[in-house]
Amino acid sequence: MTNNELIWRIAGGSGDGIASTSQNFAxxxxxxxxDVFTHRHYPSRIRGGHTYTEIRASAEPxxxxxxxxxxxxxxxxxxxRNPKEGSVYGNxxxxxxxxxLDELHEGGVIIYDSGLLDAxxxxxxxxxxxxxxxxxxxIDLRTMAREQGREVMRNTAGVGxxxxxAGIELEWIEELMTDAMPEKILEPNLxxxxxxxxxxxxxxxxxxxxxxxxxxSHDEExxxxxxxxxxxxxxLDEGCRFIAGYPMTPxxxxxxxxxxxxxKVGGISEQxxxxxxxxxxxIGASHAGVKAMSGSSGGxxxxxxxxxxxxxxxxxxxxxxxxxxxxxxxxxxxxxxxxDLEHVLYTSQGDSHRVVFAPGTVAEAYTQTRRAFxxxxxxxxxxxxLYDQKLGGExxxxxxxxxxxxxxxxxxxxxxxxxLADAPHDETGKYSRFQHDVxxxxxxxxxxxxKGGRFLATGNEHTPEGHIEESPANRVAQMxxxxxxxxxxxxxxxxxxxxxxxxHGPDEATYGLMTYGSSQGTVEEAVDMLTxxxxxxxSLGVSDMAPYPVDEVSEFIESVDEVLVVEMNAxxxxxxxxxxxxxxxxxxxxxxxxxxxxxxxxxDITEGFKTKIVEDGELSGPETKFVPAAGD
Amino acid sequence: xxxxxxxxxGQEIDQNEYTPGLEPQATWCPGCGDFGVLxxxxxxxxELGLSPEEILLTTGIGxxxxxxxxxxxxxxxxxxxxxxxxxxxxxxxxxxxxxxAAGGDGDGYGIGGNHFMHTARENHDMTYIVFNNEIFGxxxxxxxxxSPKGHKSKTQPHGNAKEPxxxxxxxxxxxxxxxARTAAVNPNxxxxxxxxxxxxxxxxxxxFLTQCPTWNKDARxxxxxxxxxxxxxxxxxxxxxxxxxxxxxxxxxxxxxxxxLTGRFYVDENRPxxxxxxxAIGEMPEQPLAxxxxxxxxxxERSADLFLDKHK
Numbered sequence: 001m002t003n004n005e006l007i008w009r010i011a012g013g014s015g016d017g018i019a020s021t022s023q024n025f026a027x028x029x030x031x032x033x034x035d036v037f038t039h040r041h042y043p044s045r046i047r048g049g050h051t052y053t054e055i056r057a058s059a060e061p062x063x064x065x066x067x068x069x070x071x072x073x074x075x076x077x078x079x080x081r082n083p084k085e086g087s088v089y090g091n092x093x094x095x096x097x098x099x100x101l102d103e104l105h106e107g108g109v110i111i112y113d114s115g116l117l118d119a120x121x122x123x124x125x126x127x128x129x130x131x132x133x134x135x136x137x138x139i140d141l142r143t144m145a146r147e148q149g150r151e152v153m154r155n156t157a158g159v160g161x162x163x164x165x166a167g168i169e170l171e172w173i174e175e176l177m178t179d180a181m182p183e184k185i186l187e188p189n190l191x192x193x194x195x196x197x198x199x200x201x202x203x204x205x206x207x208x209x210x211x212x213x214x215x216x217s218h219d220e221e222x223x224x225x226x227x228x229x230x231x232x233x234x235x236l237d238e239g240c241r242f243i244a245g246y247p248m249t250p251x252x253x254x255x256x257x258x259x260x261x262x263x264k265v266g267g268i269s270e271q272x273x274x275x276x277x278x279x280x281x282x283i284g285a286s287h288a289g290v291k292a293m294s295g296s297s298g299g300x301x302x303x304x305x306x307x308x309x310x311x312x313x314x315x316x317x318x319x320x321x322x323x324x325x326x327x328x329x330x331x332x333x334x335x336x337x338x339x340d341l342e343h344v345l346y347t348s349q350g351d352s353h354r355v356v357f358a359p360g361t362v363a364e365a366y367t368q369t370r371r372a373f374x375x376x377x378x379x380x381x382x383x384x385x386l387y388d389q390k391l392g393g394e395x396x397x398x399x400x401x402x403x404x405x406x407x408x409x410x411x412x413x414x415x416x417x418x419x420l421a422d423a424p425h426d427e428t429g430k431y432s433r434f435q436h437d438v439x440x441x442x443x444x445x446x447x448x449x450x451k452g453g454r455f456l457a458t459g460n461e462h463t464p465e466g467h468i469e470e471s472p473a474n475r476v477a478q479m480x481x482x483x484x485x486x487x488x489x490x491x492x493x494x495x496x497x498x499x500x501x502x503x504h505g506p507d508e509a510t511y512g513l514m515t516y517g518s519s520q521g522t523v524e525e526a527v528d529m530l531t532x533x534x535x536x537x538x539s540l541g542v543s544d545m546a547p548y549p550v551d552e553v554s555e556f557i558e559s560v561d562e563v564l565v566v567e568m569n570a571x572x573x574x575x576x577x578x579x580x581x582x583x584x585x586x587x588x589x590x591x592x593x594x595x596x597x598x599x600x601x602x603x604d605i606t607e608g609f610k611t612k613i614v615e616d617g618e619l620s621g622p623e624t625k626f627v628p629a630a631g632d
Numbered sequence: 633x634x635x636x637x638x639x640x641x642g643q644e645i646d647q648n649e650y651t652p653g654l655e656p657q658a659t660w661c662p663g664c665g666d667f668g669v670l671x672x673x674x675x676x677x678x679e680l681g682l683s684p685e686e687i688l689l690t691t692g693i694g695x696x697x698x699x700x701x702x703x704x705x706x707x708x709x710x711x712x713x714x715x716x717x718x719x720x721x722x723x724x725x726x727x728x729x730x731x732x733a734a735g736g737d738g739d740g741y742g743i744g745g746n747h748f749m750h751t752a753r754e755n756h757d758m759t760y761i762v763f764n765n766e767i768f769g770x771x772x773x774x775x776x777x778x779s780p781k782g783h784k785s786k787t788q789p790h791g792n793a794k795e796p797x798x799x800x801x802x803x804x805x806x807x808x809x810x811x812a813r814t815a816a817v818n819p820n821x822x823x824x825x826x827x828x829x830x831x832x833x834x835x836x837x838x839x840f841l842t843q844c845p846t847w848n849k850d851a852r853x854x855x856x857x858x859x860x861x862x863x864x865x866x867x868x869x870x871x872x873x874x875x876x877x878x879x880x881x882x883x884x885x886x887x888x889x890x891x892x893l894t895g896r897f898y899v900d901e902n903r904p905x906x907x908x909x910x911x912a913i914g915e916m917p918e919q920p921l922a923x924x925x926x927x928x929x930x931x932x933e934r935s936a937d938l939f940l941d942k943h944k
Contacts, residue, residue, distance in 0.1 A: 222944075223944055224944075225943055233939060234935075236935050237934060237935050239925070239932060241924070242721070242724075261938070263914055265933045265938070266917040268724055268725075268910070268915065268921060269915070272717065272750065273746050273747065273750040274746060276714065276747075277714075277717040277747055277750070278717075280710070280714045280718050280747075281717045281718070281720065282721070283718055284690075284719060284721030284725070285721040287708060287718070287722055288722035288723075288922055289922035289926075290921050290925065291925070307711065307714065310710060310714070400936075403935055403940060404940075405934075405936070406934070407932040407934055409925060411925050414925075417635065417636075426654070428653020430652070430653075447726075448636075448685075448688045448722065448729055449635075449685065449688075449726055449728060449729055449922070450685065451637045451683075452685070453685065454684060454704065454705060455707075456701070456707040456708075457707065457708045458709035459709065468701060468709075
């Protein structure tokens with residue numbers, strides 16, 4: 001966290017071009033040498049509704065959304081259809097301005113489109129402006145856009161005005177618009193950009209406020225990537241050439257990226273009738289010798305529960321992606337939450353198990369997706385990448401070298417026809433696909449069409465050749481062998497040169513913060529802020545949900561006096577998992593939870609830490625809550 | 633050179649080659665129609681000269697799902713209702729495979745009905761055999777989607793209040809390009825129809841009437857049957873959608889009046905299969921995708937080369 005940063009929020013209605021405008025703006029700031037991090041907030045609707053994207057840009061590394069923000073561009077909701085105060089959703093037109101005031105820093109800047117918004121509709125607007133020393137620029141962006149072309153281009157006018165006020169050189173924006181826009185709309189947009197920029201410079205004293213873009217430079221070339229990009233690219237680099245799916249927010253992003261790009265590399269994408277089919281197709285393709293994946297969000301993943309068990313029982317490698325959103329049921333489709341951990345870990349009948357990774361950053365999303373494929377195909381087990389709307393949608397600047405990796409198309413423990421000739425068969429020539437006594441529990445597979453490899457894959461308990469069989473001796477041998485893979489994978493992960501768990505802060509700290517998945521960056525920023533304030537604290541971001549990294553987490557907890565476990569859900573699922581896996585440390589653990597539809601801000605965590613760990617007090621607001629650990 | 637040398641060899645083969653060397657004890661009851669499907673499938677596969685190792689037979693759950701145990705090939709005994717999505721993906725992954733899916737009427741028309749409609753709609757190049765005994769057999773005699781109205785069972789003690797589903801009509805509406813009905817009591821016609829279905833380039837659906845002597849004692853043994861393509865009493869054009877639809881409706885009504893009509897009801901040889909459609913729009917490689925993983929000379933694409941520039 002640094003004070004020298006621009007946190008720019010662009011607010012409007014769905015359909016106002018917030019996503020594309022903010023993406024270009026973020027990339028422009030990245031190219032200018034800054035680290036950027038975006039945070040999206042949007043409703044589940046095509047048109048209208050209060051939506052914003054926040055871009056945090058700093059010369060220092062940024063790992064999280066900031067605490068509030070300092071520059072608002074309120075475009076106004078041009079699709080608002082029901083602007084009456086008394087209606088269910090209130091006056092929607094004014095929301096891009098009215099709904100964003102609470103988190104704007106003192107001394108912050110507001111540009112609003114006076115062509116659409118009338119600030120006098122907000123009762124205490126003037127008083128709040130004065131009280132907070134905000135600098136307000138009411139600019140008729142709408143008319144400016146209309147003069148040059150179309151009203152929808154008023155976001156460009158807003159960007160032009162922003163650049164003038166924040167001291168951003170226009171060339172960064174021009175270059176990006178030239179890259180991103182077709183010629184037909186490029187000219188009017190450039191015109192609007194310049195007009196707005198010059199008008200603001202002419203008409204206002206842009207130095208009356210001090211919210212300015214910082215200057216920075218990168219040692220290494222950066223790219224702007226989202227978690228969804230990283231998962232999709234990780235899959236491709238691991239040789240995945242088949243995806244089946246059904247649209248569901250927020251998983252749709254990964255699905256879309258792969259549907260668009262798989263044909264370019266001779267792969268196959270299938271949008272199918274439902275998620276049961278999607279998972280079954282991935283299993284069918286993998287069975288036939290292609291690296292395959294499927295995925296969904298909570299509700300769709302629920303439909304995959306039975307195919308997941310089929311993949312496990314038939315030992316068909318498959319990778320599933322689960323993009324969490326706020327539940328239960330349809331919940332809040334476009335809002336982030338980390339509430340599907342238990343769903344993903346325990347769904348499917350019987351003593352079933354799988355591999356689950358929850359990456360903490362965009363870069364981890366790439367490497368852990370690759371590892372998920374590698375393990376799925378080596379150990380013939382379903383692997384799941386568990387992430388959420390936050391990680392999937394946030395665009396972050398990362399070094400280009402993160403993706404500069406070689407592909408690995410290996411099918412893992414799969415035999416060729418030549419190898420099959422020397423492999424064990426029964427006396428009738430059926431391949432012993434599911435041998436009892438094999439290293440790490442892994443019995444290599446054959447692929448349909450291979451000579452000498454025929455076997456039966458079945459969801460029933462089966463003999464080494466795949467025949468349905470219920471004798472106690474065979475049952476126990478097969479169960480033990482399949483379960484043995486879990487310990488082999490745990491050992492394999494522990495032996496890797498780089499752990500999936502991420503440590504931050506001083507080794508010798510008195511207190512610990514722990515989290516899983518996408519809250520990691522925010523927790524790390526909180527550690528830095530607390531350290532600056534003189535507290536002795538470090539953090540552990542855990543990615544391996546299954547098999548759980550028992551030794552690493554135990555060591556971390558042992559090394560501190562007390563641990564606050566931070567996660568975005570209401571029932572402390574990750575802390576529950578930790579206690580289940582470790583069987584102790586209840587007296588050291590407590591939880592800080594947030595489930596209001598917004599991700600943690602660093603201050604939520606620093607306040608939680610100070611209140612709980614230092615003062616053992618109660619939280620002041622309703623946004624977050626404490627929950628003690630069960631037992632000791 | 634192919635990594636899958638069992639595919640496309642073309643060979644003289646005896647139908648006993650599809651009988652497992654260690655044949656498991658039959659789980660089907662004496663007199664069960666399922667034996668008829670097994671025999672017809674073996675006969676058809678032998679006549680086409682298919683190697684057991686180029687066939688992928690996927691099944692669902694139920695008595696019909698046991699087919700895999702008695703037919704020696706690559707097999708995938710899946711979960712209830714899901715044989716089709718597994719099968720069609722395998723066909724896309726390796727189009728050289730001879731892919732056959734099989735299941736019961738509850739499996740295919742009930743729990744897996746959505747997959748049936750969509751697999752037919754997409755016209756995947758595969759054969760789908762539905763063991764239609766108008767009953768749930770393995771779970772001991774509950775009413776199924778094709779049980780007649782009024783049929784009494786432990787779960788419908790006052791008689792079935794629902795009209796039975798019309799499998800042929802549903803198949804036609806959904807988009808299957810080869811639709812036939814045969815019966816276990818008619819082994820020669822059954823074998824011929826399975827051969828045609830396997831040779832057909834598209835989704836071939838066979839509604840296979842399989843009597844259940846244990847749980848559906850009320851039902852007919854599906855005799856005498858009439859082949860609508862051979863009988864002079866029926867005149868319709870199986871290549872015409874409207875004409876076929878009328879014949880199917882008549883056939884479905886007749887079954888519950890005690891008249892068993894069988895034969896080919898709809899055949900569209902002109903419609904491209906799903907694989908052909910996908911290749912035509914550049915969404916499926918010309919070479920079987922599965923081969924690529926065994927080709928050491930293939931140069932695998934890198935995300936960094938393909939995508940990094942647009943993120944800079």
